[in-house]
Amino acid sequence: MEMAYKWSTNLYAKVKPEDAGREFEQIERENGYITPEAIVDRARPENSVMHKLFEWNDSIAAEKYRTQQAGCIIGALIVTKSETNYTKRAFVNIVSSPHNPQNKPQYIRVDKAFSDPVSKAIILKNAIADLKRFKEKYTALKELSKVFKAIEEL
Numbered sequence: 001m002e003m004a005y006k007w008s009t010n011l012y013a014k015v016k017p018e019d020a021g022r023e024f025e026q027i028e029r030e031n032g033y034i035t036p037e038a039i040v041d042r043a044r045p046e047n048s049v050m051h052k053l054f055e056w057n058d059s060i061a062a063e064k065y066r067t068q069q070a071g072c073i074i075g076a077l078i079v080t081k082s083e084t085n086y087t088k089r090a091f092v093n094i095v096s097s098p099h100n101p102q103n104k105p106q107y108i109r110v111d112k113a114f115s116d117p118v119s120k121a122i123i124l125k126n127a128i129a130d131l132k133r134f135k136e137k138y139t140a141l142k143e144l145s146k147v148f149k150a151i152e153e154l
Contacts, residue, residue, distance in 0.1 A: 023050055
C-alpha cells in the first residue's frame with residue numbers, strides 16, 4: 001500500500017513531503033531503520049532533496065543547537081512540594097500569546113502561568129493539541145482505544 005506523506009507543520013515546506021518520504025523509505029531499505037544521523041548524512045550533498053531543510057553554516061547551526069539545548073534544560077527543571085512529594089515542571093512554554101507575536105518559545109513559571117487566564121488557556125490549548133498528536137501517532141494501537149475515546153470527548 002502506497003502511503004501519502006504530508007508535513008504536520010509548515011516548517012519543512014521547502015521540500016515536498018513525498019520526496020522526503022521516499023528518501024526516508026530508501027534509508028530504511030538500505031539500513032533496516034532510519035536514524036537522524038542517516039537523514040543528515042543523506043541530506044549533506046547540495047543536490048539532495050532534503051539539503052535545504054538543514055542549516056549548513058556551522059556557526060549558525062551551533063547557535064541554534066545551543067538554543068535547542070537551553071529549551072531542553074528549561075523543560076528539565078522541576079519543582080517539588082516537600083509536604084506532598086508532588087513534582088511538576090518549574091517553567092512552561094507559552095508560544096502563542098499576545099506578548100509573543102513571533103511565536104518564539106517563551107517560558108514562565110508554572111504557578112504564574114496557571115494564575116493568568118490567558119496563559120492558562122494557551123497551556124490548555126497546547127495540551128489538547130499534544131493529546132491529538134498522541135492519538136494520531138498511536139491510533140493503530142487498539143489497546144489504547146479507551147484513551148482515544150477520552151481524548152475525543154475532551
